[in-house]
Amino acid sequence: MHAQNVIPITLTSLKAACSQCNLRELCLPFGLSEAEVTQLDQLVGVRRKIKRGHHLYRASDPFEAIYAIKMGFFKTDILLEDGREQVTGFQMAGEILGMDGIGTEIHTCNAIALEDSEICIIPFAQLEQLSREIQALQRHFHKVMSREIVRDHGVMMLLGTMRAEERLAAFLLNLSQRFTARGYSPQEFHLRMTREEIGSYLGLKLETVSRAFSRFQEEGLISVHQKHIRLLDNQGLKRLLNHQAP
Amino acid sequence: MHAQNVIPITLTSLKAACSQCNLRELCLPFGLSEAEVTQLDQLVGVRRKIKRGHHLYRASDPFEAIYAIKMGFFKTDILLEDGREQVTGFQMAGEILGMDGIGTEIHTCNAIALEDSEICIIPFAQLEQLSREIQALQRHFHKVMSREIVRDHGVMMLLGTMRAEERLAAFLLNLSQRFTARGYSPQEFHLRMTREEIGSYLGLKLETVSRAFSRFQEEGLISVHQKHIRLLDNQGLKRLLNHQAP
DNA sequence: CGCAGTTTTGATTCATCTCAATTTGTGTGG
DNA sequence: CCACACAAATTGAGATGAATCAAAACTGCG
Numbered sequence: 001m002h003a004q005n006v007i008p009i010t011l012t013s014l015k016a017a018c019s020q021c022n023l024r025e026l027c028l029p030f031g032l033s034e035a036e037v038t039q040l041d042q043l044v045g046v047r048r049k050i051k052r053g054h055h056l057y058r059a060s061d062p063f064e065a066i067y068a069i070k071m072g073f074f075k076t077d078i079l080l081e082d083g084r085e086q087v088t089g090f091q092m093a094g095e096i097l098g099m100d101g102i103g104t105e106i107h108t109c110n111a112i113a114l115e116d117s118e119i120c121i122i123p124f125a126q127l128e129q130l131s132r133e134i135q136a137l138q139r140h141f142h143k144v145m146s147r148e149i150v151r152d153h154g155v156m157m158l159l160g161t162m163r164a165e166e167r168l169a170a171f172l173l174n175l176s177q178r179f180t181a182r183g184y185s186p187q188e189f190h191l192r193m194t195r196e197e198i199g200s201y202l203g204l205k206l207e208t209v210s211r212a213f214s215r216f217q218e219e220g221l222i223s224v225h226q227k228h229i230r231l232l233d234n235q236g237l238k239r240l241l242n243h244q245a246p
Numbered sequence: 247m248h249a250q251n252v253i254p255i256t257l258t259s260l261k262a263a264c265s266q267c268n269l270r271e272l273c274l275p276f277g278l279s280e281a282e283v284t285q286l287d288q289l290v291g292v293r294r295k296i297k298r299g300h301h302l303y304r305a306s307d308p309f310e311a312i313y314a315i316k317m318g319f320f321k322t323d324i325l326l327e328d329g330r331e332q333v334t335g336f337q338m339a340g341e342i343l344g345m346d347g348i349g350t351e352i353h354t355c356n357a358i359a360l361e362d363s364e365i366c367i368i369p370f371a372q373l374e375q376l377s378r379e380i381q382a383l384q385r386h387f388h389k390v391m392s393r394e395i396v397r398d399h400g401v402m403m404l405l406g407t408m409r410a411e412e413r414l415a416a417f418l419l420n421l422s423q424r425f426t427a428r429g430y431s432p433q434e435f436h437l438r439m440t441r442e443e444i445g446s447y448l449g450l451k452l453e454t455v456s457r458a459f460s461r462f463q464e465e466g467l468i469s470v471h472q473k474h475i476r477l478l479d480n481q482g483l484k485r486l487l488n489h490q491a492p
Numbered sequence: 493c494g495c496a497g498t499t500t501t502g503a504t505t506c507a508t509c510t511c512a513a514t515t516t517g518t519g520t521g522g
Numbered sequence: 523c524c525a526c527a528c529a530a531a532t533t534g535a536g537a538t539g540a541a542t543c544a545a546a547a548c549t550g551c552g
Contacts, residue, residue: 078403082488086403100399102392109399128385132378139374145391146348152398153346153355157324157332159405160449164508195531203406205509210532226517226531242328410540441499451541456500472499472549 017041018120026094026181027068028122028144031136039134043126044068049118056097056111056119063101065123069093072117073192076100076109077200087201089151090114090175090193093182096144114192159203162241167202168212169240172222176231186234191227263287264366272340272427273314274368274390277382285380289372290314295364302343302357302365309347311369315339318363319438322346322355323446333447335397336360336421336439339428342390360438405449408487413448414458415486418468422477432480437473 018029019037029037047070050056056067056074074091088109091097101107102124131138158167180186191198195206195213202209216222221237223230231237264275265283275283293316296302302313302320320337334355337343347353348370377384404413426432437444441452441459448455462468467483469476477483 078399080403080407080488084403084407086399086406088399088402099392100396103389103396104393108396128381128388132381132384135374135378138378142374142391143349145388145395146345147350149391149394149398150346150349150354152395152402153324153332153334155402156334156398156405157326157330159402160332160446161326161330194529200406206531207510207533208508210530211508214532242326440497452499453501453542454540456498457540460500 018044021070023068023070023094028096028137028140031140032134033136036134036136039130040137043130044120044122047118047120049116050113052113052115052117054113056113057101057107058110059107061101061107063098063105063107063124065121066096066098066102066127067111068120068122069095069097070118070120072119073114074111074117075114075193075197075201076111078109085200087193087197089155090201092178096148099145099148114197155201164202164204164208165212165215166241167204168198168209168216169221169237171198171202172229172231173234173237173241176234186231188228188230191229264290267316269314269316269340274342274383274386277386278380279382282380282382285376286383289376290366290368293364293366295362296359298359298361298363300359302359303347303353304356305353307347307353309344309351309353309370311367312342312344312348312373313357314366314368315341315343316364316366318365319360320357320363321360321439321443321447322357324355331446333439333443335401336447338424342394345391345394360443401447410448410450410454411458411461412487413450414444414455414462415467415483417444417448418475418477419480419483419487422480432477434474434476437475 018024018027018040019034021027021029024030024037029040032040050072059078069091071093074097075087076089076091076097077085077087079085091111097111097119098107100109127137127141131141158170162170175189175191176186179189193201195209198204199206199209204212213222213224216237217224219236221231221233221240223232264270264273264286265280267273267275270276270283275286278286296318305324315337317339320343321333322335322337322343323331323333325331337357343357343365344353346355373383373387377387404416408416421435421437422432425435439447441455444450445452445455450458459468459470462483463470465482467477467479467486469478
């Protein structure tokens with residue numbers, strides 16, 4: 001907590017370079033030419049490290065930039081005055097954070113690192129300027145925002161119509177798919193969030209999440225050891241999904 | 247159903263004109279200068295009438311344009327293979343439909359008119375082009391998308407953490423606020439959707455919605471006569487919201 | 493004016509929540 | 523490096539809010 005680096009070189013030394021980044025094909029530079037990515041490099045000023053448990057931004061912070069996750073894992077959440085929390089998403093490398101702030105120029109949710117992470121700061125005014133010049137960038141940014149909307153619709157579907165086990169199955173399959181896209185194992189991964197955070201995202205209590213995990217394990221669909229998950233029967237999980245209630 | 251206008255002048259005769267539109271301050275032209283709105287006029291080619299119950303677009307339709315609601319009322323929904331429906335939103339005059347399709351260039355939900363409606367077609371490629379030229383348009387369009395994301399987060403909060411009566415109270419207050427912004431009475435309005443559609447949106451069964459309405463009425467918070475709603479105690483409804491469960 | 497679709501209301505069931513106790517894991521400081 | 527304290531996860535028993543099933547009442551459309 002107290003041990004910030006004594007020499008304040010952390011920020012400036014981390015000059016970003018999309019052109020060198022292995023997430024290039026997942027992240028904002030997708031579809032840009034070499035020359036265009038170089039232009040983007042100049043815009044993406046600095047990287048910043050966020051320690052586990054720390055905020056990247058908070059609801060009510062003024063909006064200035066969006067953020068690309070270089071490495072690590074985040075959650076976004078909204079807090080009600082009475083203390084209720086709704087996790088609105090989990091974000092991993094290559095994904096964009098902060099678009100909630102564009103509309104009001106104030107952030108409307110909190111973004112919190114679930115492990116030590118590193119993000120690229122993309123000043124929004126400059127992004128807009130550059131995307132007036134580079135059509136492919138404009139187009140891709142619009143797609144990123146649109147996909148966020150579509151993702152949110154999926155969560156609504158999950159929260160509005162699915163039962164607990166369906167929700168969890170959908171959640172696991174979604175994670176698996178996203179890890180796969182990043183070159184990690186589709187079958188085996190490490191959850192960065194607690195049962196409570198999963199529950200909040202899925203509209204369930206942590207005990208229900210835990211029970212569903214146990215049930216999946218009994219049925220041989222997955223193996224669970226705390227945060228280590230191994231998917232043993234993807235088909236079985238998928239079958240759970242479109243196989244409505246009683 | 248069968249009685250399309252015999253003379254096919256419906257489309258072309260309805261040349262749009264944002265500059266003349268009384269929704270100008272709510273809709274896409276917000277914040278544009280006279281000259282800029284005139285440019286937008288040229289882009290917003292035609293209007294189209296959609297009869298009650300008809301689709302504006304369907305999931306899997308190719309994406310070509312976004313749509314501004316000139317008048318009327320829509321719902322958007324997603325259908326699961328097993329028949330479950332999730333209503334993802336209700337849209338009224340001045341609001342924008344179709345942004346779900348940008349990401350994949352295929353629409354991902356259905357947009358259905360809940361009353362006879364009229365929409366302005368905004369071809370998306372042209373909108374992108376013009377928003378590369380007009381900064382205020384670009385900015386405003388980004389705000390519109392961002393607000394959609396924030397709205398979706400609100401629905402997640404509602405579905406994930408609220409009990410039935412809280413959900414309905416939030417829904418009514420939201421509608422009231424949006425009608426107010428359009429110059430209609432904040433206290434009295436006409437629901438265009440069925441209890442089932444409200445239920446689908448709120449993650450509840452229609453019987454539960456109906457019971458909640460009755461309960462509100464007993465408590466003197468609203469008066470309900472079928473689809474006619476009158477809010478009698480806004481404060482009371484608001485109190486329901488941040489006043490957690492048992 | 494009659495009928496289909498919508499809404500209301502009641503009785504019962506069930507999935508998930510709540511409360512509670514225990515186990516397991518994790519990070520810290522001696 | 524180990525022990526301890528605290529956080530996270532599991533599991534059980536019981537309570538409850540919403541779903542389900544069912545029937546009646548309304549209404550507005552053709």
